[in-house]
Amino acid sequence: MNAIQLYARYIGISIRSQMEYRASFAMQTLAHFLLTGIDFVALWALFERFDTIQGWSLYEVCVFYGMISVAFSINDALTRGFDVFPRLLKQGDFDRYLLRPRSTLLQLFGYELRLTRFGRFAQAWIVLLFGLSHLNIALTVPKLALIGWTMCGAVCLFMGLLLLQATFAFWTTESLEIMNTLTYGGIETAQYPLTIYHEWFRKFFTFLVPLGCVNYFPLLLLLNRYNPAHDPAWLYALSPVAGIVFLFAGLLAWHVGLRHYASTGS
Known part of the structure; x- marks a missing residue:
């Protein structure tokens, strides 16, 4: 089988295993929907108290919130293997992955498709559509293409981080908690426009970890909040490519780490 067929086989096995306990699956999916819904309630309460934040309305922030949350939910569903990777290392299970005549990346991506993340995915889409409907943005073909392209860049960025x-x-064995500030903390950051943060913070999430490039800048174009006299529209439209570049950097780092792996020694 080629790689795509093998990945499809992995996903099929994962789906069938989760559907063995459908009541449990339904409850977990609903739990994800409700828990992420609480985050939006907190956001709504903030705007109920202050009306706007530095000139940004609730509906505009809903677009930022929805876009980054949809992208993260997709990534969260696809990358379970990288979440549990430190455990695979400690238990020596990763050595079995190396013995198989297939890419370790393919095997880790096929570790599990977490369908329960559909709860978060659905909640994020509801918030996104809620914001867009109140802003009266005409969803033309270019606008829809921009939304899809932006989500693609964000998914690639989160994959690169994981x-x-x-x-x-490979060197620390344990997962570094500081990385969670960039993944789970990053999604909290990107739910709001970058302009509400300090300048050093904006630069960090633009040039080092380009969250702004995969959410803030393209959404300025979507919301018609950019200044065409200073910055051309194509610059905002191309900014999600930073997420793809970041993913390639992550892939290069992975291969470097893989070459330095010396097994558990047990």
Whole structure:
């Protein structure tokens, strides 16, 4: 089988195993929907108290919130193997992955497809559509293409972050908690416009970890909040490519870590 067929086989096995206990699956999916819904309630309460934040309305922030949350939910569903990677290292299970005549990345991506993340995915889409409907934005073909392209860049960025987190485990064994500030903390950051943060913080999440490039800048174009006299529209439209570049950097780091792996020694 080629790689795509093998990955499809992995996903099929994962789906069938989760559907063995459908009541449990339904409850976990609903739990994800409700728990992430509480986050939005907190966001709504903030705007109920202050009306706007530095000129940004609730509905505009809903677009930021929804876009980054949809992308993260997709990534969270696909990358379970990298979440558990430190455990695979400690238990010596990763050695079995190396013995198989297939890419270790393919095997880790096929570790599990977490369908329960559909709860978060659905909640994020509801918030996104809620914001767009109140802003009266015409969803033309270019706008829809921009939304899809932006989500693609964000998914790639989060995958790159998880790859780096797993790569560090080759040397640290344990997962570094500081990486969670960039993944789970990053999604909290990107739910709001970058302009509400300090300048050093904005630069960090633009040039080092380009969260702004995969959410803030393209959404300025979507919301018609950019200044065409100073910055051309194509610059904002191309900014999600930073997420793809970051993913390739993560892949290169992974291969470096893999070459330095010396097994558990047990």
